[in-house]
Structures are given as structure tokens and as C-alpha cells.
Amino acid sequence: MTDTVAEKALRLLQISVADITGRESQVALALSTAVHSGSAIDRIFAQQRFDNLDLYTRKRIKGRAIYEAQMFSVH
Numbered sequence: 001m002t003d004t005v006a007e008k009a010l011r012l013l014q015i016s017v018a019d020i021t022g023r024e025s026q027v028a029l030a031l032s033t034a035v036h037s038g039s040a041i042d043r044i045f046a047q048q049r050f051d052n053l054d055l056y057t058r059k060r061i062k063g064r065a066i067y068e069a070q071m072f073s074v075h
Helices: 005-021 026-037 040-051 055-074
Strands: none
Touching: 005 026, 005 040, 005 055, 026 040
């Protein structure tokens, strides 16, 4: 079974969040749960956690995710 674009994007976000906030942060754990469960409720919870991050942290995560996406598309 192939992954959808949304699933790949969610995994990319999970990796980027873990890199910036740490693997044990509430946001990283919520995203990990959402990735593994596939549950809409888990995705909503993870989004709420992400939305509560300060703007600077979200910008750092965005930069990391863009970098990871570019590296992934090259290889």
C-alpha cells in the first residue's frame, strides 16, 4: 500500500517538529500518535498542539520541513 501525499507530509512535519522541539515534546508526541493511528481526532489534537507553539518556533519548523522536503526530493 502506498502512502498518500498527506501521510508523507504529516510524517515530514513530525520529523521537523521533533528536530526543533525534541522527540519528547507534547507536539512531537501528538504528531507521532497522529501519524501512527491515522485517526482524525489525533490529527486535530496534534494540530491544536502545533497551533499553540510560538511563531518563532513554527517558523523554524517550517524552515526545517522545507529543507527536509528538498533533500527528500533530490534523493
